Amino acid sequence: MPRVSDAHREQRRQQILDAARRRFARNGFHQTSIQDILTEANLSAGALYRYFRSKEEIIEAIAEDALRQVTAPIGQLTRRRPLPPLDAVIEQLLANAEDFGFRPDGFAYIGPQVWAEALRNPQLRELVRDRFAEVRDALAGVVRAEQAAGRIPTDADPDDVAGFLFGSLLGYVLQRVLTGTVDAKSYSAALGALTGG
Numbered sequence: 001m002p003r004v005s006d007a008h009r010e011q012r013r014q015q016i017l018d019a020a021r022r023r024f025a026r027n028g029f030h031q032t033s034i035q036d037i038l039t040e041a042n043l044s045a046g047a048l049y050r051y052f053r054s055k056e057e058i059i060e061a062i063a064e065d066a067l068r069q070v071t072a073p074i075g076q077l078t079r080r081r082p083l084p085p086l087d088a089v090i091e092q093l094l095a096n097a098e099d100f101g102f103r104p105d106g107f108a109y110i111g112p113q114v115w116a117e118a119l120r121n122p123q124l125r126e127l128v129r130d131r132f133a134e135v136r137d138a139l140a141g142v143v144r145a146e147q148a149a150g151r152i153p154t155d156a157d158p159d160d161v162a163g164f165l166f167g168s169l170l171g172y173v174l175q176r177v178l179t180g181t182v183d184a185k186s187y188s189a190a191l192g193a194l195t196g197g
Contacts, residue, residue, distance in 0.1 A: 013051045016041050020058045025109040029059055063114040066107040067131040078138040083145040087192045094184035108173050136162045
């Protein structure tokens with residue numbers, strides 16, 4: 001029997017995750033069965049169970065990927081030297097969300113389900129907390145740079161401002177998904193007005 005390459009295994013694993021993501025985005029985590037995922041992926045149960053022991057494990061893998069889609073752009077922006085100004089960071093993050101998050105299976109449709117699932121799954125809750133802490137820390141670094149440049153008052157707590165900004169970004173995702181009445185440009189301008197950007 002020929003050996004299966006690592007590349008083939010990774011491709012098959014990704015095929016399962018892509019199929020699950022599409023189904024989850026359309027029907028939600030709990031309305032999607034393993035059989036739905038198998039049908040979407042055009043695979044047998046044996047093929048799926050070689051990569052994942054349960055639907056819960058698939059959800060966790062998709063959650064990790066969705067959280068990475070949120071945290072990676074923030075990390076890239078905040079590692080630049082010099083740091084970009086806050087308004088440029090916000091504008092770029094919203095543009096990234098528009099480019100990647102609002103596809104039919106994008107993180108904007110998976111993220112809220114991940115947040116809800118984290119309320120009942122302690123392992124997922126810890127993962128969400130860790131990733132969100134990374135985002136707040138990165139934004140706090142931008143806030144400190146803005147304070148040093150005189151664009152944000154120095155008596156403002158950088159962690160509190162970062163928490164507010166991150167909450168606003170998550171709010172944008174929810175409003176955009178649920179109402180479709182906000183756009184990146186006007187939202188960025190509104191946040192800029194609040195932060196003095």
